[in-house]
Amino acid sequence: MDKFVSVIVTVYNTAEFLEECLTSVTNQIYQNVEIIVVNDGSTDGSAEIIEQFKKADSRCQSIDLHENHGVGFARNRGIEQATGEYIYFVDSDDFLEHRAVENLVQSIGELPFILGRNKRVSNKEDSLIEIDDSEIRVRRHKKLFKVFQNLTVLNSLFSMEIIREHSLRFSEETDCYSEMAFLLPLYIEYKNVYYVRESVYFLRVRNDPISNPSLTQLGREKLLTDFVVVYKQLKEQYKGNNTAEILLDKILLHLYRSKFILIMRDATKINSSFEQLASAMERIDPEQYKGQNMLVRRELKALSKQNLKSYKRYINFHHFARETKQSLSSKKKMYRQIYKDVFLKRPLKEKTIVFESFLGKNYADSPRYIYEYMVENYPEYEFVWSFNETNHDLPGNAKQVKRLSLTYYYYMATAKYWVSNMRQPLHLQKREGNVFLQTWHGTPLKKLVFDMNEVYSANPKYKQQFYEQSRLWDYLIASNPYSSDIFKSAFKFDKVMLEDGYPRNDTLYINNNSDYITKMKTKLNIPLDKKVILYAPTWRDDEFYEPGKYRFNLKFDLNKLKEKLGDEYVILLRMHYFIADDLNIEGYEDFVYNMSTYEDIADLYLISDILITDYSSVFFDYSNLRRPILFYTYDLEKYRDQLRGFYIDIESEVPGPLVKTTDEIIEAVLNIDVVTEDYKEKYDAFYDKICSWESGNASEKIVKKVFPKQ
Structure with missing residues (x-):
């Protein structure tokens, strides 16, 4: 247990997580370590936190890069400075169970490297798990490809001897998938991978993938671009090495099926992604197609031959068949499919407005008062109200539709205007020409969305989903200057703010x-x-x-x-x-x-x-x-x-x-x-x-700005 370990922590703009991360490193039970913190050009206050830890713990040292070069470059600089017999990598938004390093050191013996267990968590409270390490067990992983398929070096202990012997380094040309270059030689050399389940590393799922995403939360288009760069480099580097080429091809196929194919659900993105994907697929061994179904094999062949026309035909049918199969499993999914494939192709009704309040619960709030003003003053419009129960006593002649019914989807697809005080379902698509008036439902006292740090709710994807839904809004009502400033920040709203008070x-x-x-x-x-x-x-x-x-x-x-x-x-x-x-x-x-x-x-x-x-x-x-x-x-x-x-x-x-x-x-x-x-x-x-903007006629002011009158 006297093995000296170099813990390399790479940092880029993670000040909100960094103290928790470095505390978990310095508080490890295993103390025979040096802690090398590589600050990869952070601009958010991370440098100050690093300095505090250096002053408090003599084992901490830092490498300060003046510009951001990427995690691969930062890890390589850490390896060059390390003096330990073993290397252990940490990402600065993650944190460790306090026995993580000790359990790996205790178990590695004469092995060149050993893996621990990674657990995804949304916040610190999720890390409260029971670990029985009274008898630590070293286990051989039976599915070798599954280990490398994860493409991570986190919570693994690598001997410096093996790093030097194979000149292990990370790719520096990309942000994502830099680990492939480091891990591939190990896959070629060793047929067995050993791991210790009792060593636990907590991978933080950031709750704000919009403002400051982790590498794993970058868009699929970015992941595709970076993967293709690394894949082609390694294919060339290991040309003729059958083991390496087969692994690279398997990883490409795995990512195609799990990530890249999802890009192609959006017809507007096929053209831009096709060339990159095809440039990789033309290097794949066709023998690797055999494990795929017939339709995917045809997609892969079209990609390898760079036949865009054929690929579009196959991939569109692929997604249509998949969605149709899913739609047959429930009435709700069938309605969504009809909405997407039929109703969205119908022309927009230029004078139709769909109103909804509190997700169809009632007839109230600002949508109600906007509607009542329009009933009196804009009779040329067709009004539709979405309710959970369609038995409301409304003025005027509005049509009431049951929320999430087939009729509801018809009007959501064809009405030019939506008026709501809540976010809409994620699967609703906003068409060109659609106008969404978001009234919101209150002046905020509590921090909202992107002004919140941690999110204590049932939905860990809250911020990401809120961002996607709020991109649909064309107009947003603010009842006072205080709200207007907050909404711009908390919702990242940059369209038209209506500053006339609340209709309600x-x-x-x-x-x-x-x-x-x-x-x-x-x-x-x-x-x-x-x-x-x-x-x-x-x-x-x-x-x-x-x-x-x-x-x-x-x-x-x-x-x-x-x-x-x-x-x-x-x-x-x-x-x-x-x-x-x-x-x-x-x-x-x-x-x-x-x-x-x-x-x-x-x-x-x-x-x-x-x-x-x-x-x-x-x-x-x-x-x-x-x-x-x-x-x-x-x-x-x-x-x-x-x-x-x-x-x-x-x-x-x-x-x-x-x-x-x-x-x-x-x-x-x-x-x-x-x-x-x-x-x-x-x-x-x-x-x-x-209350300075309130005058009793907010409905009138807002309607005149949003809805043209004949």
Whole structure:
């Protein structure tokens, strides 16, 4: 166990992960190491973090490259400086289980190299795994090709002797697949590969593959370009070496079937990718085709002969047959296939608009108010509403279609205009001529999408999917200057921002009168002799139990609230639309009213005398009414510091007190006039910041900008 190991960490713009990575390296149980950190021209603050570790740990040294040369170049510089008997590579966005190096050193014996286990994780919490290494076992990997098919040197211990003997180096001409040049000589020389399952290396799946992707998250076109360069170089270098050529051909075929063929689903990309792919396929041994099915063999032959016309015919049929086979497995997939292959080829209806609110859950929010203005003023348009249940009482003569039905897909394919306050399904395609008005659904307090570091939700691909969906938007509504600035950053939005206020807030100016409030209270069976408290909390990202469904339990004492406030007040509950569980209010029916399924929260604002919320954006809209707001922030530290983070200082900027217990809620409500007076100056400043664009006619302004009138 006295083997000296050189740990080579290559860094390029990974400051957000680097401290965690280097901490996992310096905290390894096996301490007989030198740590060579190669900074490959980072511009994001990585250099400062590296310096901190060098000062704190004498084993750390650095190589500072002034320009970015790529991971292959950086690893080669690390090898040249290394003095260890063994080399161990680390990527700076990953991290190690604390026994990873020790378990490899303990197991390598006289072997020239040995592999450990790699585990993909989205964040540190995913790395909490149990490892029983009471008896470390060295195992022979039975499927040698499978090992090299992964094309990674991570969590492998290589003897410096074998590196020198075979002059092992990484390719420096590309960003991706530089490992092939390093690994190929080992595949040729050794027939057995040994690994230690108890040595674990955590490969981080970055949750933001748009702003700063890892090499594995680069687009397939980039992967194809780089692979072809390395493949052709190695084919030439190892010409006549049957073992090497067969391996290279197998890897090419594997990547064609798993990655490159997917590029060809998009007909617009076939021409640009064909030449590169064909230049590689013409070097492949036709004997390698034998394991493929007949259609793929024809594709490969067309590529090797550089016959673009034939290839297009085969590949288009390939994808059509595959999608058709999938479509026959369910009605949902069949509808998507008909949408793609039939409806999208129909002409656009220039005067048709599809409206949707909260993924078809209700008739509400800004899409509702835009629609109602257009019904009165733009009768020449055809209106379609998408609902989960098509039994809504709408003004005008809009057609109601069931969301994700065949009729829905027909109108989504043929309507020129889409109006929605949420993201659309990923499989919907925006045609040339389509116009998407994204109204969004609130002014943000919580950090959104690309302004978030970690994503604590059920979907680790959240940022990538959000980016793809938001590229469809042509117009985005911002209700105030604060929102406009945030949306540009958080959504990476660079098209037309409509800065006219929220259509959904028009009613707060138009209907803020006693007649309307009395009418709504009567409609909802709310006692006319009681004041109303509206409780509208948000959801917690980490309280999900399956994608899109979140739990929430009331965190205050209803008995005590009823006892102290019940003579004068009633409480309306309005839970976030993500929250799926029904709340149990049995025994409190004369005091608590669950309005979570009521379609338009604006009506609840209007009939409420006090709003209690937490981190929900409802308080931004409610502030238009200039009525009291209480913030029930019982989990402030966790929510602010761990889950999401805020755009404003909630403790100093919000227009109302932060309360954390049932008793504090009661005290604030019983003294609401004092609270109002205490927060008047802060409320006025907040109103000027958030409500300055609101005038009660946002719908009119926006419609005139987006929809041409005859």
